[in-house]
Amino acid sequence: MVLSLRKWLSRILFVVIFTLLLLIATGSYRWLVDVIAPVHPYKTPKGEALKVFQASPADAEKGSLTDRLRWFYWYGE
Numbered sequence: 001m002v003l004s005l006r007k008w009l010s011r012i013l014f015v016v017i018f019t020l021l022l023l024i025a026t027g028s029y030r031w032l033v034d035v036i037a038p039v040h041p042y043k044t045p046k047g048e049a050l051k052v053f054q055a056s057p058a059d060a061e062k063g064s065l066t067d068r069l070r071w072f073y074w075y076g077e
Contacts, residue, residue, distance in 0.1 A: 063071070
């Protein structure tokens with residue numbers, strides 16, 4: 001069995017270059033997501049902001065089965 005050093009070095013070089021490009025691509029993707037992503041939608045508002053709507057779980061339990069399903073799909077509760 002003959003082992004070619006040149007072939008193994010080219011394979012190692014390929015793996016190193018592939019790993020570097022993969023790290024660059026994932027890092028740039030994370031950076032892009034951070035730049036494009038909106039501000040956290042559930043954080044407490046600052047200033048004179050008012051909370052306009054507050055869901056009441058008691059209202060969902062009073063309705064019919066279809067109302068309860070609609071409530072579940074709409075609000076995820």
